[in-house]
Amino acid sequence: MAIEQTRSFSRAAELRFVTQSALSRRVKSLEDWVGVELVDRATYPVELTSAGRRFCEQSKESVGALTEVRSALRQEARMPGRSIQITAGHTLSLTFLPKWLKQFHQRSGDFNARVVAANVHDAVIALAESNCDLMIGYHHPLVPMQLDEDKFASLTLGQEAFIPVSAPNGRGAPMFALPGSSASPLPYLAYTATTFMGRVVDVILNSVDTAYHFRACYETDMAMLLMKMVVEGYGVAWLPFSAVSEEIDAGRLVRAGGDEWSAQLEIRSYRAIANTNPTMQDLWKSLEDSVNRGA
Template sequence: MDIKWLEDFLSLVRTRNFSRSAQDRHVTQSALSRRIQALEAWVGADLVDRSTYPLSLTPAGKLFSASATEAMRLLNDTRAMLRVKETGDDVLRVSAGHALSLNFFPTWLNSVQAWYGPLRARILPANVHDAVLALVEGNCDLLLCYHHAELPVELDPKRFEYRVVGFETLMPVSIANRAGSAAFALPGSKTAPLPYLAFTATSYFGRAVRHIQSRVDQPACLQTCQESDLAELLKTMALAGQGLAWLPDSCIAAELAAGRLVRAGGEAWTMRLEIRLFRAIDHRKPMLDKLWDNLGR
C-alpha cells in the first residue's frame, strides 16, 4: 500500500470530486482514479460511491476515512518531529528541476549568502512534477521552478506565495559551420529535416518547445534523433554535432561565449521564462521568514 493512496483518498473525501482532487494532487484524473481503485483493492471494499454527484462515501469508506485521517495525522506529526532532528531549523531545503539545480541555484545561493551570511542549504533535484509535489506535501521549504503565462505552475494562491528571482531564455542552438553560423539552422526543410535533440514530451521544456513551435509562422522541419529529460545531456549531444536542441541560456552561457554553440534561430524561436521561488504560506521557521522578507525588498 502506497501512502500516496491515503493522501489521494483523503483529498477525495474533502472535495467529493475526482477532477478537483486530481488538480489538488497534481495528477491526471485517470491516474487518481487508478490509485483510488488500487486502495480499494488493498482494503478489500468499495470506498467511494460513484453513482452519486457529488460522489459520496460508502459505509466502508466512512469508516476507513476516520482511520486514514488519524493514521496520516500520526505519520505527519512523527515526520515533522524527525525532520527537525534530521535537518534542524537552520537548513534550507530547496526542491528544483535538474537544470535549475545545476545552473541557477549555486549562483543564486551565493547572492543570497552575500547579504544573509552563511546559509546551510539542501538542494533536492527532481522533475517538475515531483518538485511541486515535494512542496505540496511539505517535503521542502522552497520550490524553485520556471513559469510562463502559457505554461504556469498551478499552485493555490491561498496556500502558496512566490517571488520572482530571475529570468531564463529557452533558445535553439547547434554547433557552428565553417562560416560561423548554425550548422542546423531553423526552420529546415521537408527534403532535409534538421536532426533534433528533443526534450521528452511530458517535461516542462518539452511542452515549452511545443508552444514555441505552435506560434511561429513557418513550421520547423525536424527529425527527432535523441530524447532526454536532462538539458545537460542534450547539450553534450549538441556539442558533439548530433543535432539542434532548445536549451536554457544558463546551461549554455559558456558555450555561446566561446562559440562552441551558436543560436540556430531568431527571437521567434525563443521563450522568456520567469524563475519563481514558492513557499507554503503556513510553513514558518525563523531563517525561512528572514530570507523571504529580504527577497521581497
C-alpha cells in the same frame, strides 16, 4: 482524502500532482486491497460510499499520526543552526542557485542550505508535502504550476531566454537551422512530453507562423543532457540561455533560429505560506525587499 475534499477525480488529481487516470488506478488498487468500493462513481459530484467515509476518517487519523512522526524526524535530521532545505530544478541547481545563494549569504548572514535537484513534478510534490522550505523553478504563463495560491506564495527572482541551439558548421553557422525543410528535416532532440520544458517548446512551436520540419531522434527530461548531445552535433534542441552561455561564448554552440523561435522564462521561488522556519521567513523577507528594490 483528496476525493472527499474536492468531490472530483480531476481536481483531486491536480491536488496530488498526478494524472486523472493515475489517480483512478490508485483508487481502484486501494479498493481491491480493502475489498469494498470506496467511491460511488454513479454520482456527480463524486461521493464516497459509506465504507469509503469510514475508511477516510480512519485514514485521516493514521495520516495525521504519521505526519507528526515525520515532522519530528525531519526536525532531528535538519542541518544545525540557521538552515533551509531547497528543492530546485536540475538546470537551475547548476546555473542559477550557486550565485544566488552566495548573494543572499552576503545579505542575510550565514545560513546552512541543503539542496536537492529534481524535475519540476518532483519539486512541486516536495514543496506541497513539506519536504522542503523553498522551491526554485522556471515559470511560463502558458504552462502554469498547479499550486494553490491560498497556500503557497511565489516571487520572481529573474528571467532568462529559452532558445534553440545547434552545433556550428565549418563557417560558424548553425549545422541545423530552423525551420528545416521537408526534404531535409532537422534532427530534433526533445524533452519528454510531460516535462515543463517540453510543454514550453510546444507553446513556441504552436505560436510560430512558419512551417517547421523535424525528425525526433532523441528524448530526455534533463536539459543538461540535451546540451551535451547538441554540442556533439546530434541535432537541435531548446535550452535555457544560462545552460549554454559558456558554450556559445566558446563557439561550440550557436543559436539555431531567431527570436520568434524563443521564449522568456521567469525564475521563481515558492514557499508554503504556513512555513514557520525562522530562517526561511528571514530569507523570504530579504527576497521580497530585493524584488521591491528591483535588485
